[in-house]
Structure formats: structure tokens, C-alpha cells
Amino acid sequence: MVHLVKVVIENKASARDPEGETILKDLLIKGGYEQVKAVRTAKLLKMWVEADSDKDAKEIVSKLCDELRVYNPVAHTCSISVEGEK
Amino acid sequence: MKISVIQFPGSNCDFDTVHVLNNVMKVRADLVWYKSEDLRSYDAVILPGGFSYGDRLRAGIIAAHSPVMEEVRKMAKDGYPILGICNGFQILVEAGLLPGSLLRNSSLKFVCKWVSLSVMSNKSVFTKKLREGDVLKMPIAHNEGRYFIEESDLKECYRKRQVVLKYTDDKGRVSELSNPNGSIDSIAGICNDEGNVLGLMPHPERASEGLLSPFNSDDGRLLFSSMIEYASER
Numbered sequence: 559m560v561h562l563v564k565v566v567i568e569n570k571a572s573a574r575d576p577e578g579e580t581i582l583k584d585l586l587i588k589g590g591y592e593q594v595k596a597v598r599t600a601k602l603l604k605m606w607v608e609a610d611s612d613k614d615a616k617e618i619v620s621k622l623c624d625e626l627r628v629y630n631p632v633a634h635t636c637s638i639s640v641e642g643e644k
Numbered sequence: 645m646k647i648s649v650i651q652f653p654g655s656n657c658d659f660d661t662v663h664v665l666n667n668v669m670k671v672r673a674d675l676v677w678y679k680s681e682d683l684r685s686y687d688a689v690i691l692p693g694g695f696s697y698g699d700r701l702r703a704g705i706i707a708a709h710s711p712v713m714e715e716v717r718k719m720a721k722d723g724y725p726i727l728g729i730c731n732g733f734q735i736l737v738e739a740g741l742l743p744g745s746l747l748r749n750s751s752l753k754f755v756c757k758w759v760s761l762s763v764m765s766n767k768s769v770f771t772k773k774l775r776e777g778d779v780l781k782m783p784i785a786h787n788e789g790r791y792f793i794e795e796s797d798l799k800e801c802y803r804k805r806q807v808v809l810k811y812t813d814d815k816g817r818v819s820e821l822s823n824p825n826g827s828i829d830s831i832a833g834i835c836n837d838e839g840n841v842l843g844l845m846p847h848p849e850r851a852s853e854g855l856l857s858p859f860n861s862d863d864g865r866l867l868f869s870s871m872i873e874y875a876s877e878r
Contacts, residue, residue: 573747573792576750576826627740630702632793
């Protein structure tokens with residue numbers, strides 16, 4: 559079975575995200591959406607993974623993200639979610 | 645004395661670096677393909693600037709997994725001088741050979757200009773011949789040069805004198821104006837605890853012949869000559 563796994567990589571809260579800041583300040587606030595208080599950008603990787611279950615697919619992706627340094631633990635956080643069979 | 649300059653797919657400062665070493669510094673330098681698994685005949689390694697693998701996923705990360713990097717890792721451990729310039733610096737942090745990381749410039753723009761740099765530490769084998777407080781002139785050209793490290797790790801880097809270069813003004817003063825990319829504490833170059841591995845965003849190979857500099861700067865030579873002197877005395 560092939561499972562769709564999503565990996566979201568974003569800067570840690572302590573690392574500024576100038577792109578998110580610009581989107582907030584110069585697009586959203588200027589566009590009248592003052593309800594939005596913060597924006598953080600991130601990189602999304604979709605991986606289609608062959609595995610017996612969602613749990614196994616997530617484990618494989620979690621392992622490869624750490625092993626191959628898909629995210630940089632110095633500067634990034636990484637969250638992994640499974641969208642089920644695809 | 646033989647220096648290897650590693651060529652990754654997408655390196656573009658490789659020939660400039662070899663030119664400066666051969667013709668300005670008068671030492672032998674060879675281009676070495678990134679698939680090489682043997683650097684035993686070399687006394688030092690330079691990872692040049694460029695855009696290895698088109699900066700895909702993150703600048704330097706894919707090159708950091710190249711076969712040659714295992715050899716570079718061994719040489720770093722054995723105390724050989726290893727210099728990463730620009731993309732080479734990005735590769736060294738991604739390979740875990742230097743602390744910290746390099747994020748997208750705070751301006752979100754590619755920055756290409758001459759900058760002033762202050763020597764903060766002469767612990768590295770590349771700054772041994774310099775005095776702390778010396779101000780150098782070199783160009784930068786990058787999109788991902790914003791040095792970032794957690795505060796606690798940064799303190800440790802200061803304690804161990806690993807912060808080697810900072811962006812400053814001509815008088816050596818740190819300010820927001822003289823920081824071209826938003827680097828934490830204006831850091832432009834950092835070395836490992838042993839001092840034999842240095843990464844920096846500025847390009848010493850583009851500041852090694854006065855004729856090619858609007859400031860008549862050949863300050864880049866100082867880093868190369870420190871490295872050569874150290875490597876020849878080992």
C-alpha cells in the first residue's frame with residue numbers, strides 16, 4: 559500500500575522568518591485582515607511511501623528525515639503527518 | 645604542498661580558487677570531483693562557492709552527502725585545514741563539521757557586494773597570521789547567508805573563540821547597517837573547536853588580486869597564506 563506522508567519544515571520560533579513577516583505586514587494587514595496576528599512560512603514535502611500501515615509509513619519518513627538531515631535540527635522544526643492510503 | 649578544490653555539480657568558484665592558489669599563492673591546487681573517495685595525497689581541502697545541486701531542498705544539504713565528504717570528514721578529524729567558502733560553508737554546516745546553520749537572507753534578496761570584515765579570533769589556522777581587530781575587505785554573493793545558531797550554542801562558540809569573522813564597518817564596528825544578511829551577531833565566519841575547519845560567506849578568492857578589486861584589496865591572500873603556512877609546518 560502507498561501512503562501519502564506530509565513533511566513540514568519550518569524555522570524554529572527563535573529564527574526569524576522574514577518571508578512570513580512580509581506576507582503579514584505588506585499583504586494581509588495592508589489588505590485589511592488585521593485579525594491575522596502572525597504568519598510563518600514553511601516548506602512542504604509530500605512523500606508517497608510504500609508501507610503496511612500509516613504508522614509504518616510515518617516511522618520510515620521520520621527515520622529518513624533524521625538520518626539524511628532533511629531538516630536542519632539547528633534551525634528547523636519538522637512535523638510529519640500521514641494522509642492515509644493514496 | 646598540494647591542495648584539493650572539490651567540484652560539486654553546480655560549483656562555480658572552483659576555477660577561481662584554483663587560479664588564485666596556483667598563480668597568486670604559487671602552490672599546487674587540483675580540482676577534485678565530488679565522487680572521489682581518496683584525498684590522501686592532499687595537505688588541505690577547499691570547498692568552493694557555487695550552487696551545488698541548484699540549492700535544492702536547502703543550500704549545501706545534498707552535497708553534504710557526497711562520497712567525497714566522508715574523506716573530508718576524516719581529514720577534518722586528523723587536523724588538516726578545511727576551508728568552506730560560501731556554498732562550501734553551507735556544505736560544512738550541513739555536514740555537521742561546523743556549528744550553526746545558514747538561512748535565507750533577511751532581505752529575501754541575493755546580496756552581491758564588497759563588505760568589511762573584522763577578525764574576531766585568530767584561533768583558526770586560516771587567521772593565525774592576523775590580529776584580532778584587523779579589518780579585511782572581501783566581496784559576498786549569496787542568497788542563504790544568514791548565520792543562525794541557538795543562543796546557548798552561540799555562547800559556547802564565543803567561549804571557545806570559534807567566531808572568526810564578523811561583518812562590520814571600515815572601523816570594525818558592528819551595526820545593523822553593516823550586516824548584509826541578518827546574521828546573528830553579524831557573524832560571517834566560524835571555525836570548529838580545533839580551529840582547522842573554517843567556513844565563511846565572503847569570497848577570499850575574489851579578493852586576492854588588487855587589480856580585480858575596487859578597493860585594491862588582496863586581503864583574501866592572508867587567509868590562504870595562513871593556511872599554507874600551517875599545512876606546510878604540520
